[in-house]
Amino acid sequence: MSLGIVGLGLQSCNQNSGKKEEKKVSVDSVQHKIDSLVVMQDSITKVDSLRKDSITKMEANVSYSGAKDTTVLLTDSVSPRYIYLTFDDGPLNGSQYLDSIATAKGIKINAFLIGAHDKMSKKMHSYTERYKNNPLVDCYNHSYWHAHDKYTTFYSNPQTAFEDFELAEQSLGLQHKIIRLPGRNIWYVGDRKKVDLKSGASTAELLHQNGYKVMGWDCEWKINGVTGKPDLSVNQLYTQIKNLLRKGTSYTKNNVVLLTHDNMYQTKKGQKLLSDLIDSLKQHPNYRFEFMRNYPQ
Numbered sequence: 001m002s003l004g005i006v007g008l009g010l011q012s013c014n015q016n017s018g019k020k021e022e023k024k025v026s027v028d029s030v031q032h033k034i035d036s037l038v039v040m041q042d043s044i045t046k047v048d049s050l051r052k053d054s055i056t057k058m059e060a061n062v063s064y065s066g067a068k069d070t071t072v073l074l075t076d077s078v079s080p081r082y083i084y085l086t087f088d089d090g091p092l093n094g095s096q097y098l099d100s101i102a103t104a105k106g107i108k109i110n111a112f113l114i115g116a117h118d119k120m121s122k123k124m125h126s127y128t129e130r131y132k133n134n135p136l137v138d139c140y141n142h143s144y145w146h147a148h149d150k151y152t153t154f155y156s157n158p159q160t161a162f163e164d165f166e167l168a169e170q171s172l173g174l175q176h177k178i179i180r181l182p183g184r185n186i187w188y189v190g191d192r193k194k195v196d197l198k199s200g201a202s203t204a205e206l207l208h209q210n211g212y213k214v215m216g217w218d219c220e221w222k223i224n225g226v227t228g229k230p231d232l233s234v235n236q237l238y239t240q241i242k243n244l245l246r247k248g249t250s251y252t253k254n255n256v257v258l259l260t261h262d263n264m265y266q267t268k269k270g271q272k273l274l275s276d277l278i279d280s281l282k283q284h285p286n287y288r289f290e291f292m293r294n295y296p297q
């Protein structure tokens with residue numbers, strides 16, 4: 001069958017969009033203050049000796065010591081927090097800009113690729129090659145056919161679904177056994193799992209038994225590929241990510257996975273939004289952009 005790049009690319013992986021909206025908490029205004037404060041070395045040592053739970057508690061209470069001008073902060077500049085920017089459905093128009101943005105910003109990003117898109121044209125294949133040749137981009141498995149966008153049918157036969165991922169792995173020459181399921185936010189890493197829709201759970205089980213890590217996401221950003229209009233402003237998404245980290249409500253504490261899609265960065269507007277988000281996150285000296293292969297088990 002013919003597989004339209006735009007048609008397939010615009011399919012969202014998310015069945016749960018919007019569920020994880022976080023309400024603004026009263027400490028938000030204080031948090032702005034926090035971000036501009038100086039962390040003194042002796043306080044870092046002091047906090048390092050405390051348990052993580054205590055750190056969270058301190059953040060909630062916004063503890064200070066010292067005089068106003070030399071305020072010492074016992075807060076989120078203390079321990080590393082990991083952010084995983086993940087881009088699904090590539091290679092697509094937009095992938096080449098993501099590759100350039102990762103290089104320009106010097107940050108690690110994660111591409112969950114579709115085998116059939118790579119085979120679509122020489123141009124698409126060249127985008128895959130750009131990703132694979134960029135040390136700041138990790139390439140992972142998002143299936144060969146993207147379930148033809150018929151997810152329930154696809155997952156009704158775990159064996160054929162499994163074979164579709166194997167085909168993508170071989171076709172794309174992938175080095176890591178890391179998968180994101182099309183149309184499902186399912187986690188299965190180590191001995192922990194989380195399932196959004198039961199259809200897909202058996203496939204995840206089979207993949208896990210065969211040594212694959214199945215990766216979901218904590219929050220999603222949607223940007224219209226044509227107009228560049230986002231569903232969340234940079235500030236809204238930035239706040240959402242900060243809240244997930246501060247409240248410890250992501251799938252794994254201190255780790256946040258953002259889902260977004262390659263085709264959303266075809267426009268200059270889309271590229272600017274991503275660039276601004278990265279700049280906002282980089283303001284935090286303890287935020288690290290990481291590869292999914294380093295996600296804790």
Ligand SMILES: [Zn+2]
Nearest residue numbers: 013088089182
């Ligand atoms: Zn997808």
